[in-house]
Amino acid sequence: MNDSLTQIFIDSFLINNFVLCVFLGMCPFLGLSSKFATAWRMGVTVMFVITVSSILAYGTNLLLTALHVEYLRLISYIVIIAATVQLTEMVIKKLSPALFKELGIYLPLITTNCAVLAVALFQTVRNYDFLQSTVFAIAASGGFCFAIVLLSLVRERTDLSDIPSLARGTAITLVLASILSMAFMGFAGMGGGK
Amino acid sequence: MSQPQDNPLLNGLWKENPTFVQVLGMCPTLAVTNSVRNALAMGLATTFVLVCSNGLISMIRHQVPKQVRIATYIAIAATAVTVTDYVVKAISIDIYKALGPFLALIVVNCIILARAEAFAAKNSVGRSLMDGLGNGLGFTLGLTLLGTVREVLGAGSFLGLSLFGPHFEPWVLFLLPPGGFITLAAWLLIFAWYKERKTKPAPSAQDLLDARS
Numbered sequence A: 001m002n003d004s005l006t007q008i009f010i011d012s013f014l015i016n017n018f019v020l021c022v023f024l025g026m027c028p029f030l031g032l033s034s035k036f037a038t039a040w041r042m043g044v045t046v047m048f049v050i051t052v053s054s055i056l057a058y059g060t061n062l063l064l065t066a067l068h069v070e071y072l073r074l075i076s077y078i079v080i081i082a083a084t085v086q087l088t089e090m091v092i093k094k095l096s097p098a099l100f101k102e103l104g105i106y107l108p109l110i111t112t113n114c115a116v117l118a119v120a121l122f123q124t125v126r127n128y129d130f131l132q133s134t135v136f137a138i139a140a141s142g143g144f145c146f147a148i149v150l151l152s153l154v155r156e157r158t159d160l161s162d163i164p165s166l167a168r169g170t171a172i173t174l175v176l177a178s179i180l181s182m183a184f185m186g187f188a189g190m191g192g193g194k
Numbered sequence B: 001m002s003q004p005q006d007n008p009l010l011n012g013l014w015k016e017n018p019t020f021v022q023v024l025g026m027c028p029t030l031a032v033t034n035s036v037r038n039a040l041a042m043g044l045a046t047t048f049v050l051v052c053s054n055g056l057i058s059m060i061r062h063q064v065p066k067q068v069r070i071a072t073y074i075a076i077a078a079t080a081v082t083v084t085d086y087v088v089k090a091i092s093i094d095i096y097k098a099l100g101p102f103l104a105l106i107v108v109n110c111i112i113l114a115r116a117e118a119f120a121a122k123n124s125v126g127r128s129l130m131d132g133l134g135n136g137l138g139f140t141l142g143l144t145l146l147g148t149v150r151e152v153l154g155a156g157s158f159l160g161l162s163l164f165g166p167h168f169e170p171w172v173l174f175l176l177p178p179g180g181f182i183t184l185a186a187w188l189l190i191f192a193w194y195k196e197r198k199t200k201p202a203p204s205a206q207d208l209l210d211a212r213s
Helices: A005-015 A026-031 A036-067 A070-095 A097-106 A108-112 A114-125 A130-159 A170-192 B008-015 B026-030 B036-059 B066-091 B093-099 B101-108 B110-120 B124-157 B179-198 B203-210
Strands: none
Touching: A005 A130, A026 A108, A026 A130, A026 A170, A026 B026, A036 A070, A036 A097, A036 A108, A036 A114, A036 A130, A070 A108, A070 A114, A070 B066, A070 B101, A097 A108, A097 A130, A108 A114, A108 B066, A114 A130, A114 B101, A130 A170, A130 B008, A130 B026, A170 B093, A170 B179, B008 B124, B026 B036, B026 B101, B026 B110, B026 B124, B026 B179, B036 B066, B036 B093, B036 B101, B036 B110, B036 B124, B066 B093, B066 B110, B101 B110
């Protein structure tokens, strides 16, 4: 495994981009990418949730390992994530009611965004220390944000073009995602691959 | 969602297929379908979790207060997933390694929560079990269809059996992420086309000419 912080960052931001190369966080990626304005806000919110929950999960894992109850890991991570999402919800409601309204139902649904749980699980499996986990969380969520913004920019264009009625919606979005993903495969050469 | 007279098993399997009609649970659908074996294993694991969580949730649906229901559903799903995780590890370490983190990630698969909220919370235990089974098998069907296309084109084999002989040049792109996206897009298009054909007659030549001008 790559260990230096820069390597972790580049690896999870570009080479193994969470959305386009590891297929995590597909639901918001497909569901919320129709408009640029919503997409980047969602991206930043998810970045916040992932970073906070990754830090909390790191602490919890230390506790669980010390008590020898590792089988509770999955359940405790889920509870942490749900709590973080609740916290984010309150913060956003306080800071920007307009944004709160715009994100609507998708805000509580961050709980079931698999990218959030995956960051917590990956950092445990890979035995990252605290600093590595934090960098990993920021890079992975940044990659999510980057991908959803890129896709939303393309989708705003395709809205204006003539697409067969059958392909409108999910199908054409998947084709666009496939092309984006092919572009991201080009990064595989960086850092000597995996 | 469904009428009480409907058969929940068939509904989940075909009419409201989780992959092609509800478009739920996209992450595992795309991530583990690079071979038929992985797709089947993932589908069956999800089916097991879905049946367990649907049954349990339906059993306690009158006791759970409305405010904490989502948390309860997730806790139940997480328990079922932990069990599955250990069972798969015990049965085949190869499959466990191939599925990797996606086995644990079943807990955040939207299908589980969607079926809990939309069906198990409102229906009897028997019907909820059938619904879990139907949706799980429907999901398995979706994964297997995707896995078949990707394995046949990407590796020239089916369930590990070579199909085209030694001179086949594998189309590796289909095993890589872009292939997953494009295969799913193609299946969705086929399903949409099939549905439209059933409701509307095929367009005549004159219609096509009109549409072009």
